[in-house]
Amino acid sequence: MLPAFPAGSALPARGLLRLPGVYRPQADTCLLASAVRRAGVPAGVRALDLCTGTGALAIALARAGAETVLAVDLSRRALASARVNAALRRLPVRVRHGDLLAAAAGGPYDVVVTNPPYVPVSPERARPDRRCDAGADGRAVLDPLCEGAPALVAPGGFLLLVQSVMSGVDRSARLLAAAGLRPRVVARAMVPFGPVLSRRTDFLEQSGFVAPRVREEELVVLRADR
Template identity: 45%
Template sequence: MNPLVPPGVYAPQEDTELLAGALSEESIPPGADVLDVGTGSGALALEAARLGLRVTAVDVSRRAVCTARLNAMMAGVPLRVRRGNLFTPVRGETFDLILANPPYVPAPDGDGLPRGAARAWDAGGDGRLVLDRICREAPGLLRPGGALLLVQSALSGPELTLAHLREGGMKAAVTRRRHIAFGPVLRTRERWLREQGLLSAAEDKEELVVIRAELPV
C-alpha cells in the first residue's frame, strides 16, 4: 500500500492498514460494487479494485480526487472517482460494500467547519461531525446483505456509532482493535483532550477500532 501522496492529501496510516485488513476478510464475490468514501490517496479503493471488485471512490478534496485517479492509472486498475461531499455524488446508487475512513479527531475549535488538509481528520468538538452522517445515510446506500466497514478512534465514541447503526436497522459490532502511539495531531491536542475527559491521565496511546455493520437480507 504505497500510493503517491502529494502534500495536502491524507497519507495511508495505521487506520488505513486496519481497515484494509478488515476488507481482506470479507467474502465478497468479484464484480461486486464497492464504495470508498473519503478515499484520500485512493489506497483502500485500490486494494478493493485489486480484488476484482467494481469500485467507486469519493472525496470532497479536488487534490485527493486527482491523486486517486493518478494512483489508479499507475496501478493499472479500473477505478471510478467522483468529487463531492460524502454520499452526494452517488445518490440513487446502491452498493454491496461501503468502506469509510472518515475524519474522527475531536477538535478544540469544533464549532467551525474544518478547512484545507484538516478536513481529513478534524471532525467537530466530539469527533462525530461525519460519523453521525455516515450512520444515518449508509444504510440507504447498501443492498440487502451489504456491509459497511468503518474505522474510527475510541476518542469519538464507537459505542455511539454502534447504537446509531443498530437504530438504522443494521447488525453492528467492533471487529478489530489496535492501540497506536499518538500521531502529530493528537500530540498537539493531548492537553485539551485530557481536559475534556476524552483521555485519562494514564492513557498514552490511541485506540482505533473497525466497526462492521451489515444490512439484513
C-alpha cells in the same frame, strides 16, 4: 478474539502518489485495509470508498475482487491522487467529488469502506483540518454517515468503518442498528499518538477523551451488514 494489528504493520499499497494536503495512509488505513482483505469481498460487486484520500482503500477493494469501485472525497487533490494511483495499477476505480450525498447518488453499493474524519478538535481552533477534524466530539461526520448508511449499503451488502474509540464506537453501533444494519466490531488496534493528536493532548485530557499522560489510542473497525 478480535484481530489486533500493531502500529508497525505494513501499510497498504506502498508507493502511492500523495499530493500536498492529502491524508497520508497510516495505522487506521492499515487496519481497515486488513479488514477488507479478511471480509471476503465477493467477486464482481460494486464498491464505494468514501473519504478516499490517496485511494489506498479503493485499491484494496479492487484487488479484493470488486468489479467497480467509486472513490469519493471532498478534496480535489485527493481525487487526483486516487485517480493516478488506480490508473498506474490498472484497477477499475472511478473518482467523484463530493460528500455523503454525492456518494449516495450513485448507490447503493454491495460493499462500502470509509475512513472518515473522527478526531475531536477544540471549538477554539481557527482552521480545522477537514482531513481529520470532526467537531468537539469527533462525531461531525460519523453521525450523518451512520444515519445515512441505508442509502449507501445495498440489501445483503456491508459497511466497514474505522474510527477511534475516543469518538464513540458504541454510538456508531447504536446509530447503525437504528438504521436497520447489524453492526459488530471486527478488528481493533492500539497505536501511539501521531502528529495530530500529539499536538492537542491538553485539549484531549481536559475534555476527558484520554486519561492524563496517556499517549495512545484504540482504533476499531465496525462491520455493519444490511
